[in-house]
Amino acid sequence: MKILLIDDEEMSLDFNEIMLKELGGVEVVGKFTNPYFTLEQLEVMDVDVIFLDMEMGAVNGLELAEIIKSKYSHIEIMFVTAHAQYALQAFEVNAVDYLLKPLNKKRLKRAIERMQEKLDLYKQSKKKVAFKEVNFYMKTFGGFHLLDNQKNIVKWRTKKVKELFLFLWQHNGAPVHKAIVMEQLWPDIHAEKAAKLLHTTVYQLRKTFKEQGIEDAVQFNNEHYSLGLLVDSDCTVLEGLLKDNKMESSEVEQILTLYKGDFLEEADFRWVTPIQQRLRQSVLQYLEQIISVGEVNLLLIEECLLKMYEVDCYNETYMYNLLAFYEHMGSSQKMKEFYKMIEARLGDDLGIEVPIKIKKSYGHFVE
Incomplete structure (x- = not known):
């Protein structure tokens, strides 16, 4: 197990290194007091685990951990600090453990053993998958x-x-x-x-x-x-596109094509619902951004508006925006057809009338 130590106190670094070497089975590959220098060195270092202090002057260990995990997801973080009050926040950034100073040898040994088990699981999984x-x-x-x-x-x-x-x-x-x-x-x-x-x-x-x-x-x-x-999977491709957040027409068209409905929409698995909601909201937020920026062609804007209504067909804002788009384009036939669709869906599904705002907008158009 290759371990990197980060702490703003040289004495703590030396003490932690001695404790780790006494345990055996680990290699301390570096010790740094400068967090920013550490980020540069990580690009060329082979590291399994980072022992990280929580407060290092102006640098917060939690923020540094988030940066490290975002760039090097395979590296595990283990906080070693005198500040017990940050334990809950530490695990929110996926830290594997939270050790208090001064290190207790018995406690450190248990933490290293658990860490080794996790690394072994990860390496075995990666090794088997790599050949497939x-x-x-x-x-x-x-x-x-x-x-x-x-x-x-x-x-x-x-x-x-x-x-x-x-x-x-x-x-x-x-x-x-x-x-x-x-x-x-x-x-x-x-x-x-x-x-x-x-x-x-x-x-x-x-x-x-x-x-x-x-x-x-x-x-x-x-x-x-x-x-x-x-x-x-189409889900992996979609999430990659949403993460890139590009506004070019080709990306927009790909997202509209991929998102044909909710994630596993026909499944009644209890664990699926949060994933469905997250993906649905991400797609809607992306499309709303496309509409507000307005740098794609009008046909694509119409497709975005239609997809938003398809995904959330009872959303009053989406209804109004699509009607307003048809009015702006002078598409009276499409506007009339869409209004009738709204009227029928709200009446048949929910037993309610068309919202006043939409009625007024449509009434203004047909007068």
Whole structure:
């Protein structure tokens, strides 16, 4: 395990290095008192874990941890500090542990052992995945299916086999404790029976991919399950586009094409809803930004407005904006057709009338 030490006190750095060397099995690859210099050196250093102080003059350890994790997601952070009050915030930036100064040898040993277990899990997973080609592509919006490299749809033995695959996949290769899997997939079943169902489902999932030529598609280490294969998906592509936040027409068109409906919209899995809501909101925010900037052609703006209404068809603002767009373009026929659609949908689905603001806008147009 390669460890880097960051602290604004030389004495603390030396003490921590001595403690770590006494434990054995670790290598201190560097000690820095300057956090900014550390960020430069990380580009050329091989580091598994960073021991990080919380308060270093004007530099806050939490902020530095966020920067490090955003650029080097594989590096683990372990805070070593005299300030106990930051413990909760430390774990919010995915720190693996929070040790108080001066270091206690017994406590440090336990922390290093747990850290080594986590690193071993990660390296085993990466090693197995590295030798597998990306043979699968998954469509998750507006319905779900998994395609093999021959474009054939993978068939699932049971609904739970499919759900287990999706639940492990959406963790992006990270190991998931079996208790969490059982809680999410079999929430109302006694633990002993849920464990049996989990073992059966894992067996069936492994068998499904073994027929595709993939051995050990589901890996199990230290009570944790992880998916041992790579899968491309429309969801991965969409999230990448949203993260880039580019406003060019080609990106907008790609997002509109990809987002055909909610993520796994036909699934009734309990863990899916928060993901659906997050993705839906991200898409709507992106489209709202496109509309406000207005640097794409009018046809594309219309497509964005239609997609926003399609995603959230009871949103009064989206109704009004699309009507206003048709009025601005002088498209009287489209405006009339859309108003009738609003009127019918609100009346049939909710038993309510068209909002006053929209009535007035439409009335002004047809007068």
